[in-house]
Amino acid sequence: MGMQINTNIAANNSYRNLSNTQNDLSKSLEKLSSGLRINRAADDAAGLAISEGLRSQVGGLTVASRNAQDGISLIQTAEGSLTEVHSILQRMRDLAVQAGSDSNNVKSREAITTEAKALNDELTRISETSNFNGIQLLDGSQSSLKFQVGADGSASSQIAVDLSGANVKSIATTLANGTTAATGSEFTIAAVGAIGGPATFTSTTAAGVQTSVTTGAGFPAAATFTSVDGYADALRADANFSSAFTVSVTKDANGAGNGIIVSAKDGGVVSSATPPAGLAVGTVGAGVTGGVKFDTATNAQAAITLIDAQITKVSTARSDLGASQNRFESTIKSLSVSKENLSAAESRIRDTDMAEEMVKYTRANVLSQAGTAMLAQANQSNQGVLQLLR
CATH class of the missing domain: 2.60.40 (Immunoglobulin-like)
Structure with a gap:
């Protein structure tokens, strides 16, 4: 082999290998510092596409779980008000039973009527003030509310809460003006x-x-x-x-x-x-007509029948809301399991195996130091030409 100084093949070869090693070292440092195996599409194009899809599902399930929690909160708000509605209706029924006896004189019946009217006014107030985030729940304006509890746009990703039976305003109107x-x-x-x-x-x-x-x-x-x-x-x-x-x-x-x-x-x-x-x-x-009346024993008996019908309505509405709440709780549990499994799947694709990557980093680091030393030696190899020029 001749002695040239313009082209140092050994130095070029050492430099090329050192550049490759430095590139591997840089990638290992990036993965170790970010904790991600895939930092750009070039790292794993197919893996990136799959992991991004899984990441979308995980994010959607997280928000869906919060939506289900909001559904439970709304139901608890409505059901809490209906609990008091039940108490009011039971008290009105007690008054109707009391008025069904002719041992009551006119003044007694007037007192019963006064209390019953006040209780019915409270039913109206409850129907107008029971709301969740500004949404009226018991005045009949909302027959059904839908909650997104899934990560996709299918019909099965929504749960509808039926509020049609929880129309307290209609109950108050019926007791005030309805046919008894x-x-x-x-x-x-x-x-x-x-x-x-x-x-x-x-x-x-x-x-x-x-x-x-x-x-x-x-x-x-x-x-x-x-x-x-x-x-x-x-x-x-x-x-x-x-x-x-x-x-x-x-x-x-x-x-x-x-x-x-x-x-x-x-x-x-x-x-x-x-x-x-x-x-x-x-x-x-x-x-x-004229709603519940307590002026006679006959009207009091009719009032009992009408109030019983309203109590049944509220009981049915509360049962429906309770069933929906239990469904939301089951949905949250299911979402938590799905989120955990999808997160694990995304982690296996996208996250760095720190132990394995540390092995690669150590190898690249040693090769980098060796390459640097060899490049220095290669640069010194042409020094022998100077002996010929002396």
């Missing part, structure tokens, strides 16, 4: 000896709420009964009918039954598109 009773609809004998058979009865309240009931399977067929008394007893024994209606028998001047009067437990006006066989629709009972 109806005189009942009369069904008179049209064909003696043909009485019986299934029938359908419909109740319509002053608020327009309809309840339709058909007598249950196995109800005695037509011509089973020769009098309305037996048919009335059969209606009372029928679970479908007795769940929403009551029946009484009308008598003629001789004390014989000449018809039945069907009344709705919700105070609505009764009609029948399919009346019992052998009976014809007579007088349709009119509703008694």
Whole structure:
């Protein structure tokens, strides 16, 4: 090999290897200092794409979990107010039971009415002031609220909370102005000896709420009964009918039954598109309006029935809210598990194995020092030319 000074091949080779080692050393330092195996797309293009997708899911699940917590807070706010609504309605029912006794004089009934009105006013106030983050919960303005509890845009990522049954304002209005009773609809004998058979009865309240009931399977067929008394007893024994209606028998001047009067437990006006066989629709009972009244024992009894209906509504609404709260709690647990597993998956792809990377760093560091020494030696290798020039 000749002796050249313009081109030092050994030095160039040492420099190239040293540059590669310095590049590896720089990458190791970057990974060790950031804790990430992938700092740029060039480090692992496919891994970057996958890890970014996982990172989006983890972030979405984190926010979804907070949304579910907000849902629980909203439900607790609404349910807390409904707890007091229940207490108020129970107190109003106690007053109605108290007013159902004629041992009360006029002043006593006036005192009962005054307290009941104050309680109903409080129901209205509760409906107008129960809100969460400015959202009214109990005034009927919100029938349903949706909560995003998933990381994607599918329908299954949302949970709807039904607030339609928690309309306290409607309850207060019903107790103040609604129909508390109806005189009942009369069904008179049209064909003696043909009485019986299934029938359908419909109740319509002053608020327009309809309840339709058909007598249950196995109800005695037509011509089973020769009098309305037996048919009335059969209606009372029928679970479908007795769940929403009551029946009484009308008598003629001789004390014989000449018809039945069907009344709705919700105070609505009764009609029948399919009346019992052998009976014809007579007088349709009119509703008694003006809300709960305690001025007579009869009105107090009607008030009990109406208040019971409102208590049932609140109980149903609270049950629905409780079920939704339990669902949110289960959702949060599920989100936590999913978030943990997805975070682990992203970590395996994107995070640096510090022990392994430290091994690479140590190797590159040693090679860097060796390369620097060899580059110095290579730069000195052409010094022998000077001996020829002396």
